[in-house]
Amino acid sequence: MRYRLPAVLAVAGMLAGCAAPGDTGGVLRTLDPRLATAGDPGCREASLVSTGGVAPRRTTLAIRWTGFGNFELAYNGWVVLVDAYFDRGSLFPPLGFSAADVKRADAILLGHGHTDHISDAVSVGKRTGALVVGAPVTAEALFAQGLEARQVRTVTGRGGETFTVGPMSIEPILGRHGEPPKEVAAAFQKTLRSLTPAPSAEQLAEQKSIRSRGVNDPRVLAEGTIAYLITLDNGFRIMVRDSGGHVTDYEKAVMARIGGVDVALVAVSASYLQSLTVDQALEHMRAYKPDVYIPAHHDGALNNLWRPTEPLFQAMKAENPRLVTVSRGYREPVCFNTEVNRQRRVDGK
Numbered sequence: 001m002r003y004r005l006p007a008v009l010a011v012a013g014m015l016a017g018c019a020a021p022g023d024t025g026g027v028l029r030t031l032d033p034r035l036a037t038a039g040d041p042g043c044r045e046a047s048l049v050s051t052g053g054v055a056p057r058r059t060t061l062a063i064r065w066t067g068f069g070n071f072e073l074a075y076n077g078w079v080v081l082v083d084a085y086f087d088r089g090s091l092f093p094p095l096g097f098s099a100a101d102v103k104r105a106d107a108i109l110l111g112h113g114h115t116d117h118i119s120d121a122v123s124v125g126k127r128t129g130a131l132v133v134g135a136p137v138t139a140e141a142l143f144a145q146g147l148e149a150r151q152v153r154t155v156t157g158r159g160g161e162t163f164t165v166g167p168m169s170i171e172p173i174l175g176r177h178g179e180p181p182k183e184v185a186a187a188f189q190k191t192l193r194s195l196t197p198a199p200s201a202e203q204l205a206e207q208k209s210i211r212s213r214g215v216n217d218p219r220v221l222a223e224g225t226i227a228y229l230i231t232l233d234n235g236f237r238i239m240v241r242d243s244g245g246h247v248t249d250y251e252k253a254v255m256a257r258i259g260g261v262d263v264a265l266v267a268v269s270a271s272y273l274q275s276l277t278v279d280q281a282l283e284h285m286r287a288y289k290p291d292v293y294i295p296a297h298h299d300g301a302l303n304n305l306w307r308p309t310e311p312l313f314q315a316m317k318a319e320n321p322r323l324v325t326v327s328r329g330y331r332e333p334v335c336f337n338t339e340v341n342r343q344r345r346v347d348g349k
């Protein structure tokens with residue numbers, strides 16, 4: 001039986017982007033999560049805190065997506081980055097900043113070691129002094145590029161590895177990388193190549209250099225992809241998942257323990273066909289039970305396709321009409337008043 005909040009708190013919860021239980025205001029549930037924190041100077045600009053932007057007030061969580069699986073989470077004076085793939089090269093739309101601009105981070109949580117998730121992890125790690133976290137196969141790449149062991153936390157996601165970064169408790173959970181059908185991906189890629197100009201020699205060299213900073217290892221699939229459950233000091237929960245693969249037993253066990261999360265940041269699968277990407281997104285929604293779903297890894301190179309998010313949103317809402325979905329442009333803030341969260345609501349604390 002869920003704890004029933006006083007009406008004012010229930011409304012605050014909805015404004016904060018948390019689809020509150022109960023019987024009030026279906027319209028309010030879909031409001032922009034930022035409205036609860038509209039006066040917060042840390043929620044006005046499309047500028048990362050890590051590149052010099054304004055930090056949000058103490059209880060506000062500011063989440064900014066910066067392409068692929070990259071996110072910045074700023075909370076109570078602390079900055080956590082998820083993935084670090086910023087200097088993508090001229091084949092990609094610009095993010096509005098470069099890796100060299102990232103000067104402040106307390107931790108970098110790497111979901112997996114593929115180039116498009118870690119290519120700037122070492123340079124940003126060295127500049128900021130951030131703790132860099134990843135699976136063993138990811139850590140090997142970091143060490144090979146000269147990041148010192150004392151700055152790296154290697155995690156398997158198999159339990160007992162929870163650590164803290166300031167006011168955030170972070171639990172690594174072994175996930176699984178996406179496995180898009182090879183024949184579907186090959187057919188789309190072949191068609192796209194036939195319709196678009198070939199990259200120049202300079203662009204190919206640029207991509208080769210970027211690729212050299214990632215890992216290409218079969219271990220990434222089943223033992224190199226880490227989801228992170230981040231719990232703030234007031235109970236607000238965030239699930240981060242940077243590859244659109246199947247939910248693992250490790251993830252299911254954690255979710256059986258905690259029930260659901262306030263926000264899920266989840267990669268859209270790379271399967272091109274909506275029938276496939278929708279199925280995968282539904283699996284994620286059913287597992288993580290988020291109040292708010294924010295997609296990731298849905299942008300693409302200039303001559304590739306972005307992964308459509310609206311079909312996912314629609315399918316998820318058909319199953320869970322209370323779900324709030326949010327997708328913004330690069331660096332635009334999505335802010336939450338974290339004082340209102342599922343744990344407080346459900347547990348009545």
Ligand SMILES: [Zn+2]
Pocket residue numbers: 112114177243
């Ligand atoms: Zn990958």
